[in-house]
Amino acid sequence: SSSDSSSQVKPEADRKQRGYETLVVTSEDSITKIMMNRPAKKNAITTQMYNEIMLALKAASKDDSAITVLTGNGDYYSSGNDLSNFTDIPPEGIEEKAKSSAILLRDFVDCFIDFPKPLIAAVNGPAVGISVTILGLFDTVYASSRATFHTPFSHLGQSPEGCSSYTFPKIMGPAKAAEMLIFGKKLTAAEACAQGLVSEVFPDSTFQKEVWTRLKAYSKLPPNAMRISKQVIRNREKEKLHAINAEESRVLQERWLSDECTNAVMNFLTRKAKL
């Protein structure tokens, strides 16, 4: 299905932005596309990828594109936080690691809260963890029929981030939000759409073609009207969302040092190493 999109674009050399190792960032047709590019690792988000996504969002907020799109290369949208991040303990110890991780998480989510133009997620496959929770901060979310949405926080001894403790109950009601965020229920694309997390689902075989056709049409609309409309919709909640993000990050920093979390992450990495 990747041929659907590549057939419609200029040669890579003309448009690909340099300097990213974990992303492919391109700009054309008034659209900046940020593609997570660790397909062999299911686009798990390493510390480097967190930093590069922030850089790419900051650049996109200032470039002359009308809309910005986040998507993933390969079978997955993103498997979420790369748990190997947890094993890279600095000499200062795990408390310092938890602290710096919480700062990174908070800065990352803040970039989504503050993004000034219409931001679209093209969820090309399964999405896990933080790649799911931040969807509540996007303006439109398209999903392939192959996509799933999964936030197994409790399984890993952790708690919600990405402002999902606020946006998910608001979007789908507390009874459906808590089953995802507390009990880790996995949603299909159709379920996520019925519950308002996703704007529309497309068959996987035509996902790229249908999404990009639509986005190219949207990108031709008056850009100032779109930016100002987004701000009228979103600015009212910015301060609140920043406070929620700070609180979620603070709670998670404590969680990362708990026995429940360290045991669960250890078990996960051990099982993975045995495969």
Add this chain to the structure above:
Amino acid sequence: SSSDSSSQVKPEADRKQRGYETLVVTSEDSITKIMMNRPAKKNAITTQMYNEIMLALKAASKDDSAITVLTGNGDYYSSGNDLSNFTDIPPEGIEEKAKSSAILLRDFVDCFIDFPKPLIAAVNGPAVGISVTILGLFDTVYASSRATFHTPFSHLGQSPEGCSSYTFPKIMGPAKAAEMLIFGKKLTAAEACAQGLVSEVFPDSTFQKEVWTRLKAYSKLPPNAMRISKQVIRNREKEKLHAINAEESRVLQERWLSDECTNAVMNFLTRKAKL
């Protein structure tokens, strides 16, 4: 289908209220019905109709009816703001025009925010622009299967009003609200119902009959209980909604003077004149 309702009512002379040119306002069975009545113009809302709807709502808030219904005569519910409003520039110039239009818009929406009894929309056909955005301020919204819901603000270089920048994300989640409000996606009646903007959809052939049968039953319930229940549900947000309405109107006043907006409206009126 209009015979469905007229067969159940008294002769027009007995019940029709005088003094309205763009509306037909009737009161009986504890129901006040405000019908937009410019069917040849798809019930586009002129300055006069804005003023008459405000008058009718103020009268209905004080009469002895239990519930109030807004609907449209003919094929359309309403095509929204009559764009010919934009061409009627006073000698004081377009800045003065934008200012007075913003005041009119704000006063109009305030009447819906403040309406003290259960307010029902009977959406008999396509609804566009402000006739859609204010639906978030109604207590119940019935739609014919022929109805559609469309807010092409960006196409016209404009931005959301009617408190929709607040009510729509709250009702349907940001991912579905932004596709409507920023990208102008048109919803079918079934989609609007699935997303919570509409309470229930009826087949067009039985729409009038089913809606009025149900409303007559509701109008027999204890009126004070209904009014107080509405107030318990709504009063908490009134102050917030008034502030949002003021902000949306202020942003729109600026938008109306922008090149994006004047070019888009000019194009629309030129195309229409050529038909």
Add this chain to the structure above:
Amino acid sequence: SSSDSSSQVKPEADRKQRGYETLVVTSEDSITKIMMNRPAKKNAITTQMYNEIMLALKAASKDDSAITVLTGNGDYYSSGNDLSNFTDIPPEGIEEKAKSSAILLRDFVDCFIDFPKPLIAAVNGPAVGISVTILGLFDTVYASSRATFHTPFSHLGQSPEGCSSYTFPKIMGPAKAAEMLIFGKKLTAAEACAQGLVSEVFPDSTFQKEVWTRLKAYSKLPPNAMRISKQVIRNREKEKLHAINAEESRVLQERWLSDECTNAVMNFLTRKAKL
């Protein structure tokens, strides 16, 4: 269908908690189950049952269970407030009765707002009135396909409680919430699920088995992570919900003394006596 669950549990004597007359409260597998137990009265909630549920919730908040479940014995989940509560007028008169009833209601709802662990409703059959309105305070709501959801406040001259004037519009949008809360529309289980009030519906024939299988799996997740996740999701709104509960109870206290309410309740009890 009760055999589905009882086949998987220890003998009653081992686990049933003493001291409840209107409830059966059991704890095992890290789950505390509070079952309303007046099946011959459709689990209508008497003053005694209000008090016992509060006691059971306070005990469950401190026991070593990971999650707590509220359900009903027999065909009904609960028919809501037992209207015979209205006939038990103390010597001090009906004003004093309305006052003490409002205090009881407020205290009851406060227990749900403050409950610190994941709280699940297993709605085994029809639910009416306050057993419906407090569902917005639960973290997950499972419903049998036989369940219905009905809040006939206006019919009884009353107004919404259980924080439903806030949670219902937030969950399902104002157009669907008002039809329930103001006009008393009854929802099927499937409708309640589509509107976000219910997390998932199970066929009645397998309801007990499927719900308890799932809950037993959830109860094995790290309990601190679940409790902290719930708090991150819910604590932000606690103060607001307490204020709303106080306001709803105050309005209802006045309603109970109104002619509309006393006439409606009298009619209800007279009709019932004649059956």
